Amino acid sequence: MLEYVLRVILPSFFDGLILGASFGLVALGLSIIFGITGVINFSHGDLFMLGSYIGLTLLWSILPNFWISIIVAALVLGAIGIMIERLICRPLYGKAPLLIFVATFGLALFLREAAKLIWSPNPISVDAPLIGHMSFGVFYYPIYRLAILIIFSIVYASVWFFFNKTKYGAIVRAATENSQMLACLGVNVSRVRMFTFSLASALAAVGGMIMLPIASLSPEAGALVILWCFYIIVLGGMGSIGGTVLAAFVIGEIFTLGSVWLEPREMEILGFLILITVLIVRPRGFFGKPLLLE
Amino acid sequence: MSTKPVSRREFLKYGALAAGAAIVAGGAVYYATRPAPPPAPKAAIKIGDLSGKTGVGANWGLHMTLGTKLAVDELNAAGGVLGRPVEIVTEDTALRADVAIKKAEKLILEDKVAAIFGVLSSGVQRAVIKVTEKYKTLHFLCVACADYFRTVDFHKYFFTVHQDGRMSHRALVTWLEKEYNPDPTKLLITYQDYAMGWAHERAVRKIFEHAFGKKGTNKVAWPLGARDFTPWFPKIKEIAPEYYHSSTWGMDSITQIRQMGDYGLLKGLKSFTGSCCIYLTSDLTFYGPTADGTAFPKYWAYPSPNKESIDFRDKFFATFGQTPNQASAAHYEGVKLWAKAVEKAGTTDPDAVVEKLEGMEYTGPLGPGGTKVMRKEDHAAIFDNQITLIDKGKEVVVATVDGKVCAGKPMPKFPIPEGKTVEDAMEAVYDQDSYKPMPDIKKVRYEA
Numbered sequence: 001m002l003e004y005v006l007r008v009i010l011p012s013f014f015d016g017l018i019l020g021a022s023f024g025l026v027a028l029g030l031s032i033i034f035g036i037t038g039v040i041n042f043s044h045g046d047l048f049m050l051g052s053y054i055g056l057t058l059l060w061s062i063l064p065n066f067w068i069s070i071i072v073a074a075l076v077l078g079a080i081g082i083m084i085e086r087l088i089c090r091p092l093y094g095k096a097p098l099l100i101f102v103a104t105f106g107l108a109l110f111l112r113e114a115a116k117l118i119w120s121p122n123p124i125s126v127d128a129p130l131i132g133h134m135s136f137g138v139f140y141y142p143i144y145r146l147a148i149l150i151i152f153s154i155v156y157a158s159v160w161f162f163f164n165k166t167k168y169g170a171i172v173r174a175a176t177e178n179s180q181m182l183a184c185l186g187v188n189v190s191r192v193r194m195f196t197f198s199l200a201s202a203l204a205a206v207g208g209m210i211m212l213p214i215a216s217l218s219p220e221a222g223a224l225v226i227l228w229c230f231y232i233i234v235l236g237g238m239g240s241i242g243g244t245v246l247a248a249f250v251i252g253e254i255f256t257l258g259s260v261w262l263e264p265r266e267m268e269i270l271g272f273l274i275l276i277t278v279l280i281v282r283p284r285g286f287f288g289k290p291l292l293l294e
Numbered sequence: 295m296s297t298k299p300v301s302r303r304e305f306l307k308y309g310a311l312a313a314g315a316a317i318v319a320g321g322a323v324y325y326a327t328r329p330a331p332p333p334a335p336k337a338a339i340k341i342g343d344l345s346g347k348t349g350v351g352a353n354w355g356l357h358m359t360l361g362t363k364l365a366v367d368e369l370n371a372a373g374g375v376l377g378r379p380v381e382i383v384t385e386d387t388a389l390r391a392d393v394a395i396k397k398a399e400k401l402i403l404e405d406k407v408a409a410i411f412g413v414l415s416s417g418v419q420r421a422v423i424k425v426t427e428k429y430k431t432l433h434f435l436c437v438a439c440a441d442y443f444r445t446v447d448f449h450k451y452f453f454t455v456h457q458d459g460r461m462s463h464r465a466l467v468t469w470l471e472k473e474y475n476p477d478p479t480k481l482l483i484t485y486q487d488y489a490m491g492w493a494h495e496r497a498v499r500k501i502f503e504h505a506f507g508k509k510g511t512n513k514v515a516w517p518l519g520a521r522d523f524t525p526w527f528p529k530i531k532e533i534a535p536e537y538y539h540s541s542t543w544g545m546d547s548i549t550q551i552r553q554m555g556d557y558g559l560l561k562g563l564k565s566f567t568g569s570c571c572i573y574l575t576s577d578l579t580f581y582g583p584t585a586d587g588t589a590f591p592k593y594w595a596y597p598s599p600n601k602e603s604i605d606f607r608d609k610f611f612a613t614f615g616q617t618p619n620q621a622s623a624a625h626y627e628g629v630k631l632w633a634k635a636v637e638k639a640g641t642t643d644p645d646a647v648v649e650k651l652e653g654m655e656y657t658g659p660l661g662p663g664g665t666k667v668m669r670k671e672d673h674a675a676i677f678d679n680q681i682t683l684i685d686k687g688k689e690v691v692v693a694t695v696d697g698k699v700c701a702g703k704p705m706p707k708f709p710i711p712e713g714k715t716v717e718d719a720m721e722a723v724y725d726q727d728s729y730k731p732m733p734d735i736k737k738v739r740y741e742a
Contacts, residue, residue, distance in 0.1 A: 007531055141557070259528055
């Protein structure tokens, strides 16, 4: 029994942490954007993809190593996030939600097709910067995955520190609660929104780059990521930062540990059944604000 | 004599007449003495290159085109086929059956190709073979390797240039049995969950069952194009195989083998085998040491001593600056085979070409050398298989296996019983195949 737990369950548990952490970063950004602007950014998953491609291109051309390319990719995507907010979303604030849906969905399609043109539609597999595996007696675990558990911990700790211990983080949290009140208090909410898009895009790029050596990359990767993000923020609660992070890890563990006993594709079906059930029973998710008709 | 001056009008009139006469006379002289115009060029014979050029199999598709191109360039340098140049029309199926059907129809109806070479992906091939049957178009299969095409899907104009899964797995399983005598309950077969994967899992399971009386193999299937295989690793760990067979190709193969290596799942195996498509020769550098020790059946192996194979790989490298692989070699041979048959028939008419191809003996880069035969009954190319081992990142041929026996009983147009599925019929193909005699295995060591 102990051997089974160590050999089969424990590595899956670690995989679940990694899966939850990577999608959680992306979902966190999506949740914050929604909380502050009311915008559901359908192109957010494709920013994960774009960040990976940009980071990879920089790595293959001018940057000396993988870790620096993560930081540079985050900065580049941060700048792209600002452009998206200013050029696409800002003109549509306060307008019919369908308009923003169409605009961001169109942006998602544009990013995917542009990626196919620029980098080709063929999937790319990238070597991990740390190769090999560590032996834990009855099981082996890749060194790179152990490293990214540590990296994700640092990233999440930094995000927590920003939101809970800094003035600007408090402003962003306040904006997710009530941006109108914040504006009344003299805070430049436009700038907060712009910063939020930038931060969210940068986080998506970090998640994308870190996951790059784990699964092959293709222009369609973003379509899968956005599904996961919606899953996470529906369960965790739209606009709830803590809820999003918790839901991400819970879902990551459900999917990976569930795959021990069920086929992975059966797990996907089960996962969407859970999603539908939550939407029916508690539409605001576990930590979201009550909705109008609740 | 009158000395009346010529008026301007008269000067112009007679001058124009003289100029016109000079032009006509000059033109007549030129026309009579000009060199004969070059003969009008003969219309090119078009052939279709149909495969997936994008997606998980892009590296296969590229090499299929390069192999075709090398063969066509050689044919054209030697004066073409029937004195006519050969022209390739390339189409991308994107590994989708619906796209492939449209592209095949376009090649046949618009481009009027004399033959189609392709396709990639057995699922797509199952769709395209119906199109070539409908339009009675020559169709040379050089890469997709599921077992449907010589059996349930077979038609008169269809030819297999390489070795399908039924043939190659007969060679591999026989070798595996001889070398390792594996316990089938400790054998795991992983495969991509579509036509080719089903075919290969079936082939390994059924050959073990009927040829050696062994049952109880394990299986795990994952989707074609899965980016991450770790969700299936708990199942693999539960099975805890001692013998592992992988039927995965393209980018999936690279990702899967790497991830399994990272998780230590390839450690401690008594045998690690793959289907013919697990590795492309040209992709071996992507796998690193995780590929070492894999044995798989190859219809074209880089270190083969076959003189035509050596010539092919040298010419390929010289032309394209890349290492060739089984996809390029098979397409090269397929085009040359077609050209030979057309020359013999004196026409591109499919029925006449088919008549020449059936039973034809020929040589080419596939196989370990010697003469091949295109079997009349099911249009299968008969030649020996080469069991190839990956040793320190390079291919080493360790055995050759009798191809005539591995080809099995010809069962063209194998019927699908009423109320049963294609997969049921394919199970019956193996149940009705012959497993005696055993194919001869010759131990060799060919290294490049």
